[in-house]
């Protein structure tokens with residue numbers, strides 16, 4: 050993935066405000082990258098542009114050979130559906146569907162899905178496949194949301210504060226799961242987090258401030274999720 054001079058502005062009253070400015074970034078297939086920075090620095094906006102949820106106002110974004118910044122709405126929808134798995138802080142599961150059905154919703158619309166039961170097994174939720182989200186703990190709900198995201202067999206797994214609502218032990222479980230998916234499927238994983246130690250398990254650490262990248266650190270000696278401590 051390659052971003053070149055990406056910018057994004059929002060209109061506030063009569064003025065424009067640049068939430069992202071001159072973003073230049075390369076992330077290789079199969080890498081884990083984390084995005085750190087204070088609240089409002091543009092982390093989620095950047096993730097949303099990469100995931101095709103929002104459109105850049107300047108610059109180019111390539112994912113593989115596809116120039117995402119040239120896509121129209123229909124092409125963006127297809128890109129999101131086929132290429133991107135999203136994991137959010139608050140899970141966003143559909144409350145009146147079971148665990149299994151929540152994952153099936155994703156596989157039904159994707160072109161190259163994985164087997165739902167295998168994915169539920171991978172996140173250790175197969176025995177709870179008939180439960181509803183309200184019957185699950187936060188960590189379990191997050192495992193289902195990760196199952197839903199990876200069941201599409203996406204090229205990119207985008208995680209916005211995936212452990213933001215979880216305690217330390219459960220967070221670690223989720224990080225280990227994300228790491229395993231990254232290794233097993235060679236999925237490129239981008240993680241937005243306030244939790245700086247998570248950066249230790251990443252290949253690249255991108256720091257943002259006021260909409261600009263201030264630093265890109267390459268971790269030659271990244272540690273496993275098991276070793277992440279806070």
Ligand SMILES: Nc1ncnc2c1ncn2[C@@H]1O[C@H](COP(=O)(O)OP(=O)(O)OP(=O)(O)O)[C@@H](O)[C@H]1O
Nearest residue numbers: 059060061068086087088089090091092093094095
């Ligand atoms: N739809 C929008 N309309 C107007 N301004 C927006 C919109 N989305 C984001 N912004 C603004 O853009 C800036 C970057 O927001 P963003 O959510 O990307 O930051 P962040 O680093 O993810 O913050 P946080 O850590 O609090 O989630 C903020 O000043 C925010 O208020």
